[in-house]
Amino acid sequence: MAGRTGAAQRPGNARRADDGMKLHRRAVRLDGRTCTVIGLRPGTAVRFGTNRFHGTWHVLSDRHGARVLGRMLWGLSYQARPGTVLVVDRPFLVPTPFDADPPDPVVLVPGWCTPFGRRAARDLARRLPLRAAPDGTVRWRTHGLDAALREEPDWERDSWRWAESGRVERTHGLIVLAPATPREARLWGLGAARLDPSGRFGMDYTFLGEWDHSVPGEIQVFRDFHRDVGRARRARAEILARPDAPSDAADLRPLIWRRHGAIGRGRSRLVRNCRPLGRRDAEALEAAGVPTLDSLAAHGPVEAYLLLRGRAARRVDEDLLWTLEAAVTGAAPRDVAPARRAELLSELATRTKRPPRAPGR
Template identity: 35%
Template structure:
């Protein structure tokens, strides 16, 4: 299953467009880098959908409630057991596609981790890692982050990105642009805070 760019915003740090995301069940298939190149090119520019698959998450609410109850009772650590099947689990970028691949059981655990992120928020931000048990890690690890002020961050990063080429002599390469955009974000935020509020006439 691929989540294409129609559903993916620019990131909240430097407004770079996010990659399509491929969710790959490891027990059924894999996504070679050469194969990932084709959907990456096809999805480079958002277009009309040829079809859609509705992703149902039957049982997710029940699983989240169960984990929350166990954590509240202090029994989670005693009942939890590490996943047996973390073979071929990986989170990596393949030719412009972010591949999230794991066994169905591990994907279910990751879904619960992501669903519970709102339970532990620090200064408006929460995150969770996508990996296997610490003693049997995935080949590559990923992370999901959320921000309470996500839309504001994206807006600031977009303004910073538009302003950098006009004020800096850059080649436009991402590795060169990113630090300039990051440093400009603070200036944009400061200007927004100092902007006087308009009053109705």
């Protein structure tokens, strides 16, 4: 049917980031050749931003986005036939979480078997967003990634990539991530999938490409990615609404950054104003010495859950655990992935000396 973009995800699959996740496939003519373009399915609960800072192209997201991107890069390493590329385009793109600058589509290219020059980038950019119905659905296989994630990181082995020569560049409005070898694709994918912004600084990152006084690319994730995007949008709108708003981006961005910081330091950082948390739970957190989202993140959802369980006059269940995780990550409680729920229950079982059980629906 003309104009269709394909069937949307079922709600239960929208946040899947595991082996065999479903992606859409389309045949597209690029630079005179028929290529296979793989993309996310409508309804997939993931968002990315892009920007350039200090000479490095960044792909920005939250922890879930990094896991999805890691799966895509790892699966890319198994591509042996030329002509396959992966595309992240609207509606999976959002403005940057710093100043709400518009994002660029992201293209993943297996550099060892698929040439992707300026003419191919031009042809693809002209066709985006891909609105026609897909030609089919593929199961994106990532054999070995889960085992690699269970291993302790070997930073000397995984991070020093001088022998690799993958490229990260912007061409015709596309951010192109092109690992040079299957090994490099797996390194990039593993680095992305390991990112965890739940620590003290609320941020984590991994470099892409060969070091030459700087790196060409970086994947960066933020604990408050979605909230920061919202604040950046609000800050940009408020600055642009001023009659004296500068037209030059170099003058505009610092004003947005300052307004963004002022918004972030305000009431939006208090647990009492966090949408997923109910009033009683927020008041109990404040009474337990957890008044802000930063302090909640420092404690972690499991410790906060135990604090509330010890203080609550009512019975608390695992739904509260998902709510606390959502408050930390900026997601909705229903969007906490099954794998993450299992991790939380396992940590809770360790803390309480009880055997872990499967998460409820």
